[in-house]
Amino acid sequence: MHPTQDEHIYVLEGVFTLYLDGRWETAGPGDTVRMPRNIPHAYYNRSEGPTRGLFWVSPAGRLAELFDKLHDLEDPAEVVRVSALYDVDFLPPGSVDGA
Structure with a gap:
């Protein structure tokens, strides 16, 4: 999680599997994904x-x-x-099903 930043991905090639806001989704070429600050995410x-x-x-x-x-x-x-010293926080292992 980023407590002070929004993270973005513009997919150039292939398919990313993403965890965002409690759901698993996919994003492919041409998709832009916004992962808002303070929301657990993974890709x-x-x-x-x-x-x-x-x-x-x-x-x-x-x-x-x-x-x-x-x-x-x-x-x-x-x-x-x-x-954590640079405002990027990792959740403990096992916090997200399927991660």
């Missing part, structure tokens, strides 16, 4: 083929700085901890 490529999308958040805040910090991290717990 996956559950197909056999590649997916590509253009992702952005608004306002940008410190997201670029977060990506720099996450670049070489391998420990998922550390990714969650560092992300």
Whole structure:
């Protein structure tokens, strides 16, 4: 979840499976998905083929700085901890059925 940002995806290729506002949906090429701040969301490529999308958040805040910090991290717990410092909150495992 992003408490201070809306996240968006413009799908370029393939199909994304998305969890948004308590429901699972799919988005394909040409679709734009808005994931409002403070709403739990997730996205996956559950197909056999590649997916590509253009992702952005608004306002940008410190997201670029977060990506720099996450670049070489391998420990998922550390990714969650560092992300929280930059206004990106992960839900505990098992919080979303099917995630």
